[in-house]
Structures are given as C-alpha cells and as structure tokens.
Amino acid sequence: xxxxxxxxxxxxxxxxxxxxxxxxxxxxxxxxxxxxxxxxxxxxxxxxxxxxxxxxxxxxxxxxxxxxxxxxxxxxxxxxxxxxxxxxxxxxxxxxxxxxxxxxxxxxxxxxxxxxxxxxxxxxxxxxxxxxxxxxxxxxxxxxxxxxxxxxxxxxxxxxxxxxxxxxxxxxxxxxxxxxxxxxxxxxxxxxxxxxxxxxxxxxxxxxxxxxxxxxxxxxxxxxxxxxxxxxxxxxxxxxxxxxxxxxxxxxxxxxxxxxxxxxxxxxxx
Numbered sequence: 001x002x003x004x005x006x007x008x009x010x011x012x013x014x015x016x017x018x019x020x021x022x023x024x025x026x027x028x029x030x031x032x033x034x035x036x037x038x039x040x041x042x043x044x045x046x047x048x049x050x051x052x053x054x055x056x057x058x059x060x061x062x063x064x065x066x067x068x069x070x071x072x073x074x075x076x077x078x079x080x081x082x083x084x085x086x087x088x089x090x091x092x093x094x095x096x097x098x099x100x101x102x103x104x105x106x107x108x109x110x111x112x113x114x115x116x117x118x119x120x121x122x123x124x125x126x127x128x129x130x131x132x133x134x135x136x137x138x139x140x141x142x143x144x145x146x147x148x149x150x151x152x153x154x155x156x157x158x159x160x161x162x163x164x165x166x167x168x169x170x171x172x173x174x175x176x177x178x179x180x181x182x183x184x185x186x187x188x189x190x191x192x193x194x195x196x197x198x199x200x201x202x203x204x205x206x207x208x209x210x211x212x213x214x215x216x217x218x219x220x221x222x223x224x225x226x227x228x229x230x231x232x233x234x235x236x237x238x239x240x241x242x243x244x245x246x247x248x249x250x251x252x253x254x255x256x257x258x259x260x261x262x263x264x265x266x267x268x269x270x
Contacts, residue, residue, distance in 0.1 A: 016105050021059050021091070022052040024107065027099065028091045043084040046071070051088070056095055059088065060112040068117055082116040089114045143229045146214050147237055150227075153211040156182075158237050160203075163194055164226040169215075177212060180205040191233065 050067035095107035184201040222228035
C-alpha cells in the first residue's frame with residue numbers, strides 16, 4: 001500500500017522518489033566513462049559503510065563527519081580524504097543538475113556544499129643531493145635514464161615527456177639547434193588524445209646542452225615518439241619498477257620537480 005501511495009504521489013504531485021546514496025553511486029559507476037573509474041569505485045567502498053544507506057538528501061557535511069574522523073584516525077592524509085569527498089560532491093552534483101526521472105524530476109533538489117579537509121599534514125619537500133641523484137640514475141634502465149635526464153633539464157611534466165613527438169620539433173638553423181612546440185589544446189592522434197598542457201596554450205621547450213644530447217641520442221629509435229621502449233610509447237615513468245629502484249637507491253618515497261637545472265629535485269610524498 002505504501003508503495004502504491006508513493007507511486008501516486010510521484011505521478012500526480014511530482015514528489016521526488018527517495019533514493020539512497022548507494023543507488024546514486026551505482027548509477028555513477030555504471031554510467032561514467034573515465035580512466036580512473038576503478039579508483040573511484042575503491043573510494044566509494046570506503047564511504048559505503050558510512051553513507052551508503054543514507055538518502056541522498058541526507059548526505060552533507062554533518063553526516064560525513066563520522067567518516068572524516070574515522071579516516072583521520074586511520075592516519076589517512078587529508079588530500080586522500082578530499083579526493084574521496086570530491087567523488088561524493090560529483091555524484092550529488094550530477095543528482096541535482098543532470099539526472100532526471102521519468103517525471104523530469106531531478107534526483108536531488110540541491111547539492112550541498114562540501115568543505116574539503118586540510119590538516120596541513122603534507123610532507124615538506126627537499127631536493128636530492130648530487131650523490132643521491134647519481135645513485136638513483138645509475139639504477140634506472142637506459143630508456144628511463146634518458147627520460148629522467150631530459151625531464152630535469154626541461155621542466156616538463158611526466159606526460160609531456162611520455163607523449164613527446166618528433167613532429168613537434170622545430171629546427172632553428174641559425175642557432176644550430178631546435179626547440180619543441182608542444183600543443184596545449186586537445187589533439188587527436190591514432191593512439192589517443194593528447195591532453196595538452198593545463199593552460200591550453202602551446203608550450204615552447206628550449207633545450208639546453210644536456211637536453212640536446214639526450215634528443216640526439218634518441219634519433220632513429222622510433223618514428224613517432226622521442227622516448228619509446230620496445231617500439232611502444234611509454235605511458236608512465238613513475239611506476240612500480242621505478243619505485244623499487246628508488247627504494248634500492250635509498251631515495252624511496254621521493255619524486256622530482258624540475259627547476260630547469262641538471263640537479264634532480266625530489267619531493268617526499270609520505
């Protein structure tokens with residue numbers, strides 16, 4: 001009887017049907033097409049015991065506090081908790097602005113404002129010294145050595161190095177050198193879409209002496225990409241193999257941020 005009344009209210013009066021956050025999360029996971037969907041699913045598994053059975057209109061900062069406190073007691077970084085809450089915010093935004101039922105009613109009237117936690121718990125960065133840099137570089141396979149050396153001498157992001165294409169090279173005969181002009185906006189290639197730089201503007205990469213030496217050694221190895229391994233583009237530099245070598249070199253849990261010099265800048269993430 002209750003179900004019949006609810007259906008009548010929805011059809012006659014346009015009453016919004018009650019839905020749980022678990023239902024909304026399921027819709028999000030099944031309909032969203034993104035590379036990080038598996039990671040999003042893991043985040044939602046952490047959230048499920050706390051808000052999964054709540055009605056979506058009851059998910060807000062008040063009901064999320066127990067989850068936030070629990071994760072903090074676990075020693076989870078505030079950046080990780082913020083990333084998980086961002087998925088909640090995305091689902092609630094879709095429920096209020098995009099998703100519609102058969103009566104053209106949104107799943108949620110208004111998405112609440114979610115405040116991201118910031119506990120000032122990020123580690124302080126510091127650079128590797130020359131000895132640490134040399135020890136780490138010596139343990140890398142040849143193709144990663146070249147990429148890492150190029151990276152620290154140009155200041156490029158990881159994906160820019162991985163995607164670097166020969167067609168982006170522009171010769172400057174007057175100076176007997178060349179530069180790379182990396183497109184900032186999305187460009188479609190046979191193997192996918194180059195995401196471009198964050199500011200959507202083309203980026204000119206000036207090569208110093210060491211960067212030029214790296215480029216010259218890469219010529220002829222692959223027809224499309226400057227850096228490749230076994231005739232394939234390298235999708236990531238920072239992988240499990242690299243992390244194992246970092247541990248072996250005594251520079252575990254560090255990663256680099258380039259400053260245009262030959263020194264290898266490392267940051268502590270843990």
